[in-house]
Amino acid sequence: MQWASKVSEEFNLKDAMAECIASVQKDLNNVKPDLAVVFVSPHHTPEFSDIPRVLAEKLGPRVLIGCSAGGVIGGGKEVEDRTAFALTGAVMPGVDLTGFHVDEMDLPDGDAGPATWERIIGVQAATNPNFIVLVDPFTIRGENLLAGLDYAFPGGVKVGGLASGASQPGQTALFMGDTLYFSGAVGLSVSGNLRVDAVVAQGCRPVGPPMAVTKCERNLLQELDGMPPMDVLREIYEKAGEHDRVLIQQALHLGVSTDPLKEVGRPGDFLMRNVLGLHQESKALVIGELLHEGQLVQFHLRDAQSAEEDLSVLLRRYSEDSDFDKPSGALLFQCVGRGANLFGRPDHDPEMFKTLVGPSPIGGFFCQGEIGPVGSNTYLHGFTSSFAIFRPK
Numbered sequence: 334m335q336w337a338s339k340v341s342e343e344f345n346l347k348d349a350m351a352e353c354i355a356s357v358q359k360d361l362n363n364v365k366p367d368l369a370v371v372f373v374s375p376h377h378t379p380e381f382s383d384i385p386r387v388l389a390e391k392l393g394p395r396v397l398i399g400c401s402a403g404g405v406i407g408g409g410k411e412v413e414d415r416t417a418f419a420l421t422g423a424v425m426p427g428v429d430l431t432g433f434h435v436d437e438m439d440l441p442d443g444d445a446g447p448a449t450w451e452r453i454i455g456v457q458a459a460t461n462p463n464f465i466v467l468v469d470p471f472t473i474r475g476e477n478l479l480a481g482l483d484y485a486f487p488g489g490v491k492v493g494g495l496a497s498g499a500s501q502p503g504q505t506a507l508f509m510g511d512t513l514y515f516s517g518a519v520g521l522s523v524s525g526n527l528r529v530d531a532v533v534a535q536g537c538r539p540v541g542p543p544m545a546v547t548k549c550e551r552n553l554l555q556e557l558d559g560m561p562p563m564d565v566l567r568e569i570y571e572k573a574g575e576h577d578r579v580l581i582q583q584a585l586h587l588g589v590s591t592d593p594l595k596e597v598g599r600p601g602d603f604l605m606r607n608v609l610g611l612h613q614e615s616k617a618l619v620i621g622e623l624l625h626e627g628q629l630v631q632f633h634l635r636d637a638q639s640a641e642e643d644l645s646v647l648l649r650r651y652s653e654d655s656d657f658d659k660p661s662g663a664l665l666f667q668c669v670g671r672g673a674n675l676f677g678r679p680d681h682d683p684e685m686f687k688t689l690v691g692p693s694p695i696g697g698f699f700c701q702g703e704i705g706p707v708g709s710n711t712y713l714h715g716f717t718s719s720f721a722i723f724r725p726k
Contacts, residue, residue, distance in 0.1 A: 336662025338694035340407025348676040353420035368420035371399030400504040403498030404699030409683040421696030427526030436517035450485030463529035466493035469503040472516035474594030493722035494666035494700030533705035537633035541569040561616030589631040665697030
Protein backbone atom coordinates (compact mmCIF):
# COMPACT_ATOMS: atom_id res chain seq x y z
CA MET A 334 0.00 0.00 0.00
CA GLN A 335 1.33 3.43 -0.99
CA TRP A 336 -0.02 6.91 -0.29
CA ALA A 337 1.07 10.30 -1.61
CA SER A 338 -0.24 13.82 -1.02
CA LYS A 339 0.46 17.33 -2.31
CA VAL A 340 -1.04 20.84 -2.11
CA SER A 341 -0.57 23.65 -4.61
CA GLU A 342 -1.26 27.36 -4.25
CA GLU A 343 -0.90 28.10 -7.96
CA PHE A 344 -3.49 30.69 -8.97
CA ASN A 345 -4.35 28.88 -12.19
CA LEU A 346 -6.18 25.61 -11.49
CA LYS A 347 -4.62 23.89 -14.51
CA ASP A 348 -1.15 24.66 -13.12
CA ALA A 349 -2.16 23.65 -9.60
CA MET A 350 -3.49 20.30 -10.76
CA ALA A 351 -0.42 19.65 -12.91
CA GLU A 352 1.87 20.33 -9.94
CA CYS A 353 -0.06 18.01 -7.64
CA ILE A 354 -0.47 15.24 -10.20
CA ALA A 355 3.25 15.24 -11.01
CA SER A 356 4.17 15.05 -7.33
CA VAL A 357 1.71 12.25 -6.54
CA GLN A 358 2.76 10.25 -9.62
CA LYS A 359 6.40 10.51 -8.64
CA ASP A 360 5.76 9.41 -5.04
CA LEU A 361 3.63 6.49 -6.27
CA ASN A 362 6.35 5.43 -8.75
CA ASN A 363 4.00 6.20 -11.64
CA VAL A 364 1.56 3.49 -10.55
CA LYS A 365 -2.06 4.50 -11.21
CA PRO A 366 -3.78 5.07 -7.86
CA ASP A 367 -6.83 3.14 -6.81
CA LEU A 368 -8.09 6.21 -4.96
CA ALA A 369 -7.77 9.95 -5.52
CA VAL A 370 -9.04 12.44 -2.92
CA VAL A 371 -9.31 16.13 -3.84
CA PHE A 372 -10.10 19.24 -1.86
CA VAL A 373 -10.26 22.60 -3.60
CA SER A 374 -10.83 26.18 -2.49
CA PRO A 375 -13.82 28.23 -3.78
CA HIS A 376 -11.44 30.45 -5.74
CA HIS A 377 -11.49 27.77 -8.45
CA THR A 378 -15.30 27.57 -8.64
CA PRO A 379 -15.59 28.40 -12.37
CA GLU A 380 -13.38 25.39 -13.19
CA PHE A 381 -14.75 22.82 -10.74
CA SER A 382 -16.21 20.78 -13.61
CA ASP A 383 -12.74 20.32 -15.14
CA ILE A 384 -11.34 18.49 -12.10
CA PRO A 385 -12.81 14.98 -12.65
CA ARG A 386 -11.96 15.03 -16.36
CA VAL A 387 -8.35 16.17 -15.91
CA LEU A 388 -7.69 13.72 -13.09
CA ALA A 389 -9.15 10.87 -15.14
CA GLU A 390 -6.93 11.76 -18.12
CA LYS A 391 -3.69 12.56 -16.30
CA LEU A 392 -3.83 10.38 -13.17
CA GLY A 393 -6.35 7.63 -13.95
CA PRO A 394 -7.63 6.75 -10.45
CA ARG A 395 -10.10 3.92 -10.07
CA VAL A 396 -12.26 6.09 -7.73
CA LEU A 397 -12.32 9.85 -7.11
CA ILE A 398 -13.89 11.57 -4.11
CA GLY A 399 -13.62 15.13 -2.80
CA CYS A 400 -15.28 18.47 -2.12
CA SER A 401 -14.77 22.21 -2.07
CA ALA A 402 -13.47 23.75 1.15
CA GLY A 403 -12.45 27.06 2.68
CA GLY A 404 -9.15 25.51 3.71
CA VAL A 405 -7.34 22.43 2.41
CA ILE A 406 -4.56 20.11 3.55
CA GLY A 407 -2.10 18.33 1.29
CA GLY A 408 1.26 16.75 2.02
CA GLY A 409 0.69 17.62 5.68
CA LYS A 410 0.54 21.35 4.85
CA GLU A 411 -2.48 23.49 5.74
CA VAL A 412 -3.65 26.28 3.43
CA GLU A 413 -6.48 28.38 4.86
CA ASP A 414 -8.48 31.13 3.18
CA ARG A 415 -6.21 31.18 0.13
CA THR A 416 -6.29 29.75 -3.36
CA ALA A 417 -5.41 26.07 -3.07
CA PHE A 418 -5.83 22.61 -4.56
CA ALA A 419 -4.94 19.44 -2.61
CA LEU A 420 -4.58 15.95 -4.05
CA THR A 421 -4.04 12.66 -2.23
CA GLY A 422 -3.54 9.39 -4.09
CA ALA A 423 -3.40 5.83 -2.79
CA VAL A 424 -2.42 2.48 -4.28
CA MET A 425 -4.31 -0.12 -2.25
CA PRO A 426 -3.97 -3.72 -3.42
CA GLY A 427 -6.75 -6.01 -2.30
CA VAL A 428 -9.05 -3.15 -1.28
CA ASP A 429 -12.61 -2.80 -2.57
CA LEU A 430 -13.79 0.78 -3.15
CA THR A 431 -17.42 1.74 -3.75
CA GLY A 432 -18.45 5.36 -4.16
CA PHE A 433 -21.96 6.71 -3.65
CA HIS A 434 -23.98 9.91 -3.75
CA VAL A 435 -27.19 10.53 -1.80
CA ASP A 436 -29.58 13.46 -1.70
CA GLU A 437 -32.00 14.33 1.09
CA MET A 438 -34.84 12.69 -0.84
CA ASP A 439 -32.88 9.43 -0.96
CA LEU A 440 -32.74 9.01 2.80
CA PRO A 441 -35.27 6.40 3.97
CA ASP A 442 -37.64 6.91 6.89
CA GLY A 443 -36.91 5.62 10.36
CA ASP A 444 -38.70 2.32 9.76
CA ALA A 445 -36.39 1.26 6.92
CA GLY A 446 -34.32 -1.84 7.58
CA PRO A 447 -30.60 -2.41 6.94
CA ALA A 448 -31.31 -3.87 3.50
CA THR A 449 -32.70 -0.51 2.36
CA TRP A 450 -29.49 1.23 3.40
CA GLU A 451 -27.39 -1.45 1.72
CA ARG A 452 -29.28 -0.82 -1.51
CA ILE A 453 -28.85 2.97 -1.28
CA ILE A 454 -25.13 2.79 -0.51
CA GLY A 455 -24.47 -0.11 -2.88
CA VAL A 456 -22.53 -2.38 -0.49
CA GLN A 457 -23.35 -5.30 1.79
CA ALA A 458 -22.79 -5.16 5.54
CA ALA A 459 -21.20 -8.62 5.30
CA THR A 460 -18.15 -7.02 3.62
CA ASN A 461 -17.45 -5.07 6.86
CA PRO A 462 -17.00 -1.71 5.12
CA ASN A 463 -15.61 1.51 6.58
CA PHE A 464 -16.68 4.89 5.22
CA ILE A 465 -15.40 8.31 4.24
CA VAL A 466 -18.34 10.74 4.10
CA LEU A 467 -18.39 14.32 2.72
CA VAL A 468 -21.57 16.33 3.25
CA ASP A 469 -23.06 19.54 1.88
CA PRO A 470 -24.33 21.26 5.06
CA PHE A 471 -27.10 23.13 3.22
CA THR A 472 -29.01 20.34 1.48
CA ILE A 473 -28.95 17.14 3.53
CA ARG A 474 -29.32 16.21 7.19
CA GLY A 475 -25.93 14.76 7.96
CA GLU A 476 -27.01 13.36 11.33
CA ASN A 477 -29.70 11.24 9.66
CA LEU A 478 -27.24 9.88 7.13
CA LEU A 479 -24.74 8.94 9.85
CA ALA A 480 -27.45 7.33 11.97
CA GLY A 481 -28.49 5.20 9.01
CA LEU A 482 -24.90 4.14 8.29
CA ASP A 483 -24.39 3.21 11.95
CA TYR A 484 -27.62 1.20 11.90
CA ALA A 485 -26.89 -0.73 8.71
CA PHE A 486 -23.10 -1.04 9.09
CA PRO A 487 -22.52 -1.07 12.87
CA GLY A 488 -18.96 -2.42 12.76
CA GLY A 489 -17.57 0.15 10.34
CA VAL A 490 -15.66 3.35 11.06
CA LYS A 491 -17.25 6.49 9.57
CA VAL A 492 -15.04 9.57 9.24
CA GLY A 493 -15.36 12.75 7.20
CA GLY A 494 -16.72 16.26 7.35
CA LEU A 495 -19.14 18.95 6.24
CA ALA A 496 -17.86 20.97 3.29
CA SER A 497 -16.87 24.56 4.04
CA GLY A 498 -16.29 27.74 2.09
CA ALA A 499 -19.86 28.18 0.80
CA SER A 500 -22.48 30.64 2.05
CA GLN A 501 -25.65 29.26 0.47
CA PRO A 502 -27.12 26.16 -1.20
CA GLY A 503 -25.71 25.35 -4.61
CA GLN A 504 -22.20 26.63 -3.90
CA THR A 505 -20.74 23.44 -2.42
CA ALA A 506 -18.99 21.11 -4.87
CA LEU A 507 -18.96 17.36 -4.23
CA PHE A 508 -16.88 15.07 -6.42
CA MET A 509 -17.66 11.39 -6.93
CA GLY A 510 -16.11 9.51 -9.83
CA ASP A 511 -16.58 11.50 -13.03
CA THR A 512 -19.55 13.47 -11.66
CA LEU A 513 -19.77 16.85 -9.96
CA TYR A 514 -22.67 17.39 -7.53
CA PHE A 515 -23.91 20.54 -5.81
CA SER A 516 -26.12 18.95 -3.17
CA GLY A 517 -26.39 15.96 -0.86
CA ALA A 518 -23.44 13.88 0.28
CA VAL A 519 -20.80 11.71 -1.33
CA GLY A 520 -19.17 8.79 0.36
CA LEU A 521 -16.70 6.01 -0.14
CA SER A 522 -17.01 2.48 1.19
CA VAL A 523 -13.65 0.74 1.73
CA SER A 524 -13.24 -2.93 2.60
CA GLY A 525 -10.89 -5.84 2.07
CA ASN A 526 -7.17 -5.68 2.88
CA LEU A 527 -7.42 -2.41 4.77
CA ARG A 528 -7.73 -1.25 8.33
CA VAL A 529 -9.20 2.20 9.02
CA ASP A 530 -8.63 3.68 12.46
CA ALA A 531 -10.20 6.88 13.76
CA VAL A 532 -8.70 9.35 16.21
CA VAL A 533 -11.16 12.08 17.20
CA ALA A 534 -9.67 14.95 19.21
CA GLN A 535 -12.37 17.26 20.57
CA GLY A 536 -9.90 19.69 22.12
CA CYS A 537 -11.32 20.00 25.63
CA ARG A 538 -10.21 19.39 29.21
CA PRO A 539 -12.48 18.67 32.18
CA VAL A 540 -13.33 21.16 34.88
CA GLY A 541 -15.24 20.05 37.97
CA PRO A 542 -16.19 16.45 38.80
CA PRO A 543 -18.18 13.94 36.72
CA MET A 544 -21.84 14.02 37.80
CA ALA A 545 -25.05 12.18 37.00
CA VAL A 546 -28.03 13.75 35.25
CA THR A 547 -30.84 13.38 37.78
CA LYS A 548 -33.45 15.48 35.96
CA CYS A 549 -33.74 16.58 32.34
CA GLU A 550 -36.19 17.20 29.54
CA ARG A 551 -34.85 16.54 26.06
CA ASN A 552 -31.84 18.91 25.86
CA LEU A 553 -32.75 20.91 29.00
CA LEU A 554 -30.43 19.92 31.87
CA GLN A 555 -32.35 20.52 35.10
CA GLU A 556 -30.44 18.67 37.84
CA LEU A 557 -26.95 17.25 38.40
CA ASP A 558 -26.68 14.94 41.40
CA GLY A 559 -29.88 16.59 42.65
CA MET A 560 -28.50 20.15 42.30
CA PRO A 561 -29.44 22.89 39.81
CA PRO A 562 -26.74 22.99 37.11
CA MET A 563 -26.20 26.73 37.57
CA ASP A 564 -25.36 26.13 41.24
CA VAL A 565 -22.88 23.43 40.23
CA LEU A 566 -21.32 25.74 37.70
CA ARG A 567 -21.13 28.57 40.21
CA GLU A 568 -19.13 26.37 42.60
CA ILE A 569 -16.75 25.42 39.79
CA TYR A 570 -16.37 29.09 38.84
CA GLU A 571 -15.56 30.16 42.40
CA LYS A 572 -12.78 27.55 42.67
CA ALA A 573 -11.32 28.28 39.23
CA GLY A 574 -8.34 30.44 38.37
CA GLU A 575 -8.63 33.66 36.39
CA HIS A 576 -7.96 32.00 33.02
CA ASP A 577 -10.55 29.28 33.55
CA ARG A 578 -13.13 31.82 34.71
CA VAL A 579 -12.84 33.53 31.34
CA LEU A 580 -13.21 30.19 29.54
CA ILE A 581 -16.27 29.25 31.61
CA GLN A 582 -17.94 32.37 30.23
CA GLN A 583 -16.69 31.97 26.65
CA ALA A 584 -15.77 28.34 25.89
CA LEU A 585 -17.87 26.09 28.11
CA HIS A 586 -18.94 22.63 26.96
CA LEU A 587 -20.60 19.63 28.51
CA GLY A 588 -19.01 16.23 28.10
CA VAL A 589 -21.72 13.58 27.73
CA SER A 590 -21.12 9.88 28.24
CA THR A 591 -22.46 7.89 25.30
CA ASP A 592 -22.04 4.42 26.82
CA PRO A 593 -23.73 3.78 30.20
CA LEU A 594 -21.70 0.59 30.71
CA LYS A 595 -18.29 2.17 30.15
CA GLU A 596 -16.20 3.95 32.76
CA VAL A 597 -15.16 7.40 31.63
CA GLY A 598 -12.29 9.59 32.67
CA ARG A 599 -9.82 9.59 29.80
CA PRO A 600 -9.64 12.08 26.90
CA GLY A 601 -12.01 10.93 24.19
CA ASP A 602 -14.45 9.19 26.55
CA PHE A 603 -17.00 12.03 26.49
CA LEU A 604 -18.92 13.48 23.58
CA MET A 605 -18.47 17.27 23.70
CA ARG A 606 -21.55 19.41 23.25
CA ASN A 607 -22.07 23.18 23.49
CA VAL A 608 -23.81 24.83 26.42
CA LEU A 609 -26.30 26.85 24.39
CA GLY A 610 -27.97 28.91 27.11
CA LEU A 611 -29.42 29.08 30.59
CA HIS A 612 -32.82 29.41 32.24
CA GLN A 613 -32.46 31.92 35.07
CA GLU A 614 -35.58 30.98 37.03
CA SER A 615 -34.96 27.22 37.16
CA LYS A 616 -31.15 27.45 37.02
CA ALA A 617 -31.23 24.91 34.18
CA LEU A 618 -28.89 24.77 31.16
CA VAL A 619 -29.70 24.23 27.49
CA ILE A 620 -27.33 21.68 25.95
CA GLY A 621 -26.68 20.87 22.30
CA GLU A 622 -27.57 17.19 22.79
CA LEU A 623 -30.53 15.13 23.92
CA LEU A 624 -30.03 13.93 27.51
CA HIS A 625 -31.45 11.19 29.69
CA GLU A 626 -31.55 10.63 33.43
CA GLY A 627 -28.68 8.61 34.85
CA GLN A 628 -26.28 9.78 32.16
CA LEU A 629 -22.78 10.73 33.34
CA VAL A 630 -21.63 14.21 32.32
CA GLN A 631 -18.79 16.60 33.10
CA PHE A 632 -18.16 20.26 32.27
CA HIS A 633 -15.22 20.93 29.94
CA LEU A 634 -13.30 23.96 28.69
CA ARG A 635 -11.64 24.55 25.33
CA ASP A 636 -8.62 26.65 24.42
CA ALA A 637 -5.44 26.21 22.37
CA GLN A 638 -3.51 24.56 25.20
CA SER A 639 -6.35 22.13 25.93
CA ALA A 640 -6.66 21.27 22.24
CA GLU A 641 -2.94 20.62 21.97
CA GLU A 642 -2.81 18.44 25.09
CA ASP A 643 -5.92 16.49 24.07
CA LEU A 644 -4.57 15.68 20.61
CA SER A 645 -1.17 14.75 22.04
CA VAL A 646 -2.69 12.29 24.52
CA LEU A 647 -4.90 10.64 21.91
CA LEU A 648 -2.16 10.28 19.29
CA ARG A 649 0.30 8.91 21.85
CA ARG A 650 -2.30 6.42 23.02
CA TYR A 651 -2.90 5.36 19.44
CA SER A 652 0.79 4.93 18.63
CA GLU A 653 1.43 3.01 21.85
CA ASP A 654 -1.35 0.50 21.16
CA SER A 655 -0.06 -3.07 21.10
CA ASP A 656 -1.57 -3.54 17.63
CA PHE A 657 0.03 -0.39 16.22
CA ASP A 658 1.80 -0.52 12.89
CA LYS A 659 3.03 2.45 10.89
CA PRO A 660 0.14 3.88 8.81
CA SER A 661 0.37 4.11 5.05
CA GLY A 662 -1.54 7.39 4.95
CA ALA A 663 -4.13 9.55 6.68
CA LEU A 664 -6.95 11.99 6.00
CA LEU A 665 -7.56 14.85 8.42
CA PHE A 666 -10.96 16.49 8.80
CA GLN A 667 -10.31 19.58 10.89
CA CYS A 668 -12.65 22.30 12.13
CA VAL A 669 -12.35 25.76 10.58
CA GLY A 670 -11.98 26.99 14.17
CA ARG A 671 -8.69 25.14 14.58
CA GLY A 672 -5.59 25.62 12.43
CA ALA A 673 -3.92 29.02 12.58
CA ASN A 674 -7.11 30.54 14.02
CA LEU A 675 -6.61 28.56 17.22
CA PHE A 676 -2.89 27.82 17.43
CA GLY A 677 -1.50 31.01 15.90
CA ARG A 678 0.39 29.11 13.19
CA PRO A 679 -0.42 26.63 10.42
CA ASP A 680 0.25 22.87 10.32
CA HIS A 681 -0.10 22.27 14.07
CA ASP A 682 -2.21 19.10 13.92
CA PRO A 683 -0.48 17.47 10.90
CA GLU A 684 2.93 18.11 12.44
CA MET A 685 1.88 16.56 15.74
CA PHE A 686 0.58 13.53 13.87
CA LYS A 687 3.90 13.10 12.06
CA THR A 688 5.86 13.48 15.30
CA LEU A 689 3.80 11.07 17.40
CA VAL A 690 2.46 8.59 14.82
CA GLY A 691 4.83 8.73 11.86
CA PRO A 692 5.64 10.63 8.66
CA SER A 693 2.66 9.35 6.68
CA PRO A 694 1.21 11.41 3.80
CA ILE A 695 -1.70 13.50 5.11
CA GLY A 696 -4.47 15.12 3.07
CA GLY A 697 -7.71 16.70 4.22
CA PHE A 698 -9.69 19.89 4.63
CA PHE A 699 -11.14 22.37 7.11
CA CYS A 700 -14.76 21.49 7.85
CA GLN A 701 -17.95 23.16 9.02
CA GLY A 702 -18.51 20.04 11.12
CA GLU A 703 -16.39 16.94 11.58
CA ILE A 704 -17.52 13.32 11.41
CA GLY A 705 -16.08 10.66 13.69
CA PRO A 706 -16.91 8.06 16.31
CA VAL A 707 -17.17 8.45 20.06
CA GLY A 708 -17.74 5.08 21.64
CA SER A 709 -19.76 2.85 19.34
CA ASN A 710 -21.66 5.64 17.54
CA THR A 711 -20.77 8.24 14.93
CA TYR A 712 -21.40 11.95 15.51
CA LEU A 713 -21.12 15.36 13.95
CA HIS A 714 -18.64 17.42 15.97
CA GLY A 715 -17.41 20.99 16.20
CA PHE A 716 -13.91 22.35 16.95
CA THR A 717 -12.57 18.84 16.35
CA SER A 718 -9.74 17.14 14.47
CA SER A 719 -10.94 13.80 13.13
CA PHE A 720 -8.25 11.57 11.63
CA ALA A 721 -8.90 8.58 9.36
CA ILE A 722 -5.74 6.46 9.45
CA PHE A 723 -5.15 3.79 6.81
CA ARG A 724 -2.94 0.69 6.86
CA PRO A 725 -3.08 -2.82 5.45
CA LYS A 726 -4.39 -5.59 7.67
